[in-house]
Amino acid sequence: MPVDFGKEVDYVAHLARLSLEPEEKECLAGQLSEILETARRIQELDTAGVEPTSHVTELPAVLRDDSVRPSLPLNRALQNVPQREKSFVKVPRITASELEQD
Amino acid sequence: MQLYEHTAAELSRMLQSREVSSVEVVRSFLERIDQVDSYLKAFITQTPVTALDTAGEIDSGRMRGENLHPLAGVPVAIKDNISTMDLRTTCASRILENYIPPFDATAAAAVKRAGMPILGKTNLDEFAMGSSTENSAFFPTRNPWDPQRVPGGSSGGSAVAVAAGMAPLALGSDTGGSIRQPASLCGVTGLRPTYGRVSRYGLVAFASSLDQIGTVSLNAFDCALLLNLVAGHDPLDSTSLPGAVPDYTAGLEPGTKGLRVGVISYSSTEGFDPEVTETVQKAAALLEEHGAEVGEVSLSLTDYGLSAYYLIAPSEASSNLGRYDGIRYGYSAAGDNIETMFSRTRGEGFGPEVKRRVMIGTYALSAGYYDAYYLKAMQVRTLIRREYEKAFKKFDLLLGAASPTPAFKIGEKIGDPLQMYLSDVCNITDSLAGVPSLAVPGGFHSSGLPLGLQLTARPLQEQLLLKTARFFEAYRGQVSLRPGLEFIEKGGGSSAV
Numbered sequence: 001m002p003v004d005f006g007k008e009v010d011y012v013a014h015l016a017r018l019s020l021e022p023e024e025k026e027c028l029a030g031q032l033s034e035i036l037e038t039a040r041r042i043q044e045l046d047t048a049g050v051e052p053t054s055h056v057t058e059l060p061a062v063l064r065d066d067s068v069r070p071s072l073p074l075n076r077a078l079q080n081v082p083q084r085e086k087s088f089v090k091v092p093r094i095t096a097s098e099l100e101q102d
Numbered sequence: 103m104q105l106y107e108h109t110a111a112e113l114s115r116m117l118q119s120r121e122v123s124s125v126e127v128v129r130s131f132l133e134r135i136d137q138v139d140s141y142l143k144a145f146i147t148q149t150p151v152t153a154l155d156t157a158g159e160i161d162s163g164r165m166r167g168e169n170l171h172p173l174a175g176v177p178v179a180i181k182d183n184i185s186t187m188d189l190r191t192t193c194a195s196r197i198l199e200n201y202i203p204p205f206d207a208t209a210a211a212a213v214k215r216a217g218m219p220i221l222g223k224t225n226l227d228e229f230a231m232g233s234s235t236e237n238s239a240f241f242p243t244r245n246p247w248d249p250q251r252v253p254g255g256s257s258g259g260s261a262v263a264v265a266a267g268m269a270p271l272a273l274g275s276d277t278g279g280s281i282r283q284p285a286s287l288c289g290v291t292g293l294r295p296t297y298g299r300v301s302r303y304g305l306v307a308f309a310s311s312l313d314q315i316g317t318v319s320l321n322a323f324d325c326a327l328l329l330n331l332v333a334g335h336d337p338l339d340s341t342s343l344p345g346a347v348p349d350y351t352a353g354l355e356p357g358t359k360g361l362r363v364g365v366i367s368y369s370s371t372e373g374f375d376p377e378v379t380e381t382v383q384k385a386a387a388l389l390e391e392h393g394a395e396v397g398e399v400s401l402s403l404t405d406y407g408l409s410a411y412y413l414i415a416p417s418e419a420s421s422n423l424g425r426y427d428g429i430r431y432g433y434s435a436a437g438d439n440i441e442t443m444f445s446r447t448r449g450e451g452f453g454p455e456v457k458r459r460v461m462i463g464t465y466a467l468s469a470g471y472y473d474a475y476y477l478k479a480m481q482v483r484t485l486i487r488r489e490y491e492k493a494f495k496k497f498d499l500l501l502g503a504a505s506p507t508p509a510f511k512i513g514e515k516i517g518d519p520l521q522m523y524l525s526d527v528c529n530i531t532d533s534l535a536g537v538p539s540l541a542v543p544g545g546f547h548s549s550g551l552p553l554g555l556q557l558t559a560r561p562l563q564e565q566l567l568l569k570t571a572r573f574f575e576a577y578r579g580q581v582s583l584r585p586g587l588e589f590i591e592k593g594g595g596s597s598a599v
Contacts (some may be wrong), residue, residue, distance in 0.1 A: 008465065009232045016420060016464040019449030019456060030232075031519055032461060038520060039462075039475065042482045052480030053487060055311050055341070056536030057298045062340050076204040080431030086138070091429055092440045 005032040105153035107132035107584070110176050110270040110324040117175045120164065120273075123159035124175030127197070128219050131177050135221065135268045141590050143243045144253075144262040145222040146182045147190050153177060153219035160217045173327055174217035174464035178471050179269035181260050182223035183230055183317065185304035186210045189496035190493075193306050194238035195228045197426050197433045197451030207304020209273055209315050209332045214372060216331055221269050224259025228453045230280055232256050233525040236516050237455040244512070245288060246585040247551050251509040254525075260318045261288040265585060271328050272318040277309050278411050279529025282541035285383045286504035286554025289543050289583055291323050291571060293317045294529075296561045298343040298537035300329075301336030310341075312411075312533050320583070322444035322542065322571035326350035329564065339506045343562070344564065345362045350565060358392045364399030373524055374506045381544045382503050388577055389501070389570075399493045399500060407531040410486070412523055413466050420463025458519060483534050490535040494560050499570060503528050504541035504554030515554075532558050540567040542574055543583055552583075571590030 006029040013020050020028065071077075073085055083090035105113070105127050116122045139145055160175040168468040170256030180186060183193045186204035187210075192198045207213065213220065227237035235243045235258025243258045245251040246266040253262045256272030264272050274281040278293035285292025293316045300315040307313060313412045315332060328349045365386045371379060387542050390396040420514035428434030435450050437443030452460065466475035492584045493500060508528055515522040532539040537558055544555035555574065 005465075009461075011466045012461055012468065015468060016460050016575055017392075017444040017448055018452070018460060019442075019445035019451075020457070024454075024457070028461060030459065031458060032465070033522055035412065035458075035462060035523075036465070036475075039413050039479075041407045042406050042413075042478055043474070045403075045406060045485065047478060047481035047485065050349075050481040050484050053483040054480055056487070057341055057343065059298075059341065059343070064337060072204055080201055081580055082428060082434035083297075089429060092437060092443050094440050100486055 005029045005036065104134070106134040106267045108270065108391050109320045110173065110327055112272055113176045113243040113409055114172045114283055114327070117164070118172070124160045124219065125154060127175060128153050128157040128177050128221070131221055131269060138266055138587060138590055139268060141244065141249070141264050141268055142246055143241050144224055144259040144266070146194060146225050146240060148222040148260070149189060149220055154223035156217065156219040157454055160219070163217070170589075171216035171331075172535060173331060175219070176271065177219040177543070178213055178328075179221050179224050179260060179263040179272040180213070180315035181226055181272070181274045182258050183226060183275055183306040184210055184273055185306065185395065186220070186223065189223065189308070191223065193229045194226045194240060194450065195453065195456070196239045197447070199239075199433065201431055205304065208301035208336045210232055210304060212331050213273070213475055224257070224263055224272060226259055228307070228456050229419070230256040230275055230277055231419070231455050231459055233279065233283055233522050234510070234515065235259065235284070236512065237453060237462070238455050242512055245509045246587055248509065249589055250511055251551070252287070252512050254287035254505065254509065255320065256280040256284075257292070258284045260290065261285050261290055264288075264290045264318045264320060267584070270320065271324060273328075273332070274316055274318050275305055276314050276533065277312045278315050278415060278533045279526040281318060282504050282529050282554070282556055283526060283541060285318055285541040286556070287509040288551070289552030289577055289585070291319050291321055291325050291543070293329065293564070293567070294331065294532070294539045295329065296343070296538045298341050298563070299538070299562065300332045301334070301339040302334055303338040303341045307422040309415040309537050310422060311418060312415060319393060321575055322568040323351060323354060326568050328355065335425070348565060350568060353565060354569050354572050356569065356576050358389050358394040358570065358573050360572070361389070361499060362392040362497045363389050363394045363396045364493055364500045365396060366500055367398050367400050368404050369400070369402050370405060375508065376505070377547050378503045378508075378553055382501065382555060385544055385555050385574065389573070390572070392429050393559065397497065399497055401489060401493070401531060403482070404527065404531055407486050407534055408523065408527055410479040410482040411530045411534060412462070413475050414483065416459040416463035417466045417476050418463070418469065420460045423456070423460055455519070462512060486531050486534050490537060491532075498559065499566060500558040502556050502558070504556035508547040508551035508553055511578065528556055538564045538567055540571055542571040543578070544574065
């Protein structure tokens with residue numbers, strides 16, 4: 001069964017927070033259908049009862065000691081921030097709609 | 103012979119015996135870069151001033167009789183997805199074009215601690231997604247053996263830097279072949295160590311369960327020198343393996359007697375150049391002639407592995423790349439609300455291949471598709487691991503090609519993502535299994551382009567890979583492994599592509 005990605009592109013782009021130009025959408029729809037169709041070949045394999053591998057090391061999750069150690073100074077940590085005010089990161093208003101409702 | 107033509111081991115010896123100074127060595131590489139890189143484009147950022155500073159410090163230290171690391175004063179190039187403090191780290195992406203890391207990756211810190219002058223940051227496919235270095239947002243890199251061809255990718259810049267004598271050693275990263283495939287296409291040695299052998303701290307994340315830092319060098323001994331430096335447990339990477347690190351330069355005498363070698367027989371060799379298959383067979387015959395027990399091993403899941411990889415890697419990428427939102431670092435687009443700002447930042451900041459993978463990954467992880475795509479792919483990954491475990495019951499080493507073809511033409515595959523993905527078919531299952539894998543020069547195609555062999559061993563058996571690579575080096579004969587670069591000297595290059 002071919003995968004029709006045409007209908008899905010807008011929805012998936014929204015989930016991925018990607019703004020796409022109309023030409024990009026059209027191009028992606030074709031390419032992604034083709035790629036996913038190839039990827040679907042794995043459906044031919046019987047994997048009933050097979051444990052998934054998410055990671056190849058069999059290391060237990062480790063926690064470090066809860067001790068104080070040096071960390072990046074504030075100015076260093078914020079040196080790449082595009083919009084900054086003093087020691088704060090500036091972002092567009094997130095709560096606008098709630099404020100308007102008041 | 104120019105200094106830039108020497109191996110890292112030779113440079114190390116000449117520096118330690120004070121035949122040459124590090125400043126002289128670094129100058130030679132900088133001159134070589136000046137001579138050829140405006141054409142080959144291996145570097146995104148060059149750092150001649152800091153390289154000479156480091157070299158000067160090492161030279162003074164040596165004069166004072168300080169106890170120095172064997173690689174002190176030997177220069178290195180670093181792939182531009184490995185964070186370097188106060189040195190721009192772009193991942194060849196517009197979204198990180200002006201990003202200055204406030205910290206060093208553990209591997210970069212190790213290189214600095216040893217006193218290796220850093221010559222610069224090398225080009226790659228954006229966020230290491232690609233097999234030709236054409237996905238760099240800045241420029242493609244050219245193959246020094248034929249400037250109309252790609253160097254492979256994603257570590258194309260690192261492979262070209264070493265192949266063309268612009269650096270004796272380079273660090274790269276390998277998620278699904280990104281060190282081995284370009285090493286093969288450029289005629290150099292490239293190691294993907296066991297997953298967890300080298301700390302990933304500070305390597306900009308693409309697919310975390312697959313990403314691994316490794317080396318590009320002229321030969322196996324140089325590889326061992328650099329691996330000694332970067333291997334080991336790191337408290338800052340909880341997936342790095344505990345346990346002692348051997349001296350990889352020890353016990354490298356070529357010895358193949360009794361070695362059980364499985365020559366990989368693929369379920370399909372569609373798309374394989376016949377000369378590639380021939381080169382592998384010749385290598386197998388050579389091993390057999392020298393006492394190895396050679397048999398055939400069938401990796402029947404290779405094609406499924408490619409499909410599983412192109413679900414798992416994009417899924418992890420779509421999650422890892424969620425961090426590029428224009429708020430804390432990187433390119434930031436204007437937007438009157440946060441949703442528009444996110445979408446525009448990412449839409450304008452990411453290139454086509456990154457968008458493609460983010461879309462595939464987001465789709466594979468989305469409600470309704472998770473079980474059929476991502477979960478299924480992780481189960482297939484288990485089947486692949488089992489197939490490797492079975493193969494390693496019978497064999498100590500697997501031998502195959504490092505790439506199905508020699509270097510392909512710039513522009514040949516860029517418009518067809520599936521064809522491009524197929525160029526990693528020899529490399530991907532090793533990555534999924536997490537085992538160490540080495541690309542070593544295996545000979546030349548009748549077109550004059552280099553062909554690589556790929557050696558694969560059980561986890562943490564890097565020494566066996568290096569030892570076997572040394573065997574092939576010993577039987578390589580007097581063939582020049584350096585590209586001539588006559589096209590640059592003739593000045594006919596600029597109109598070549």
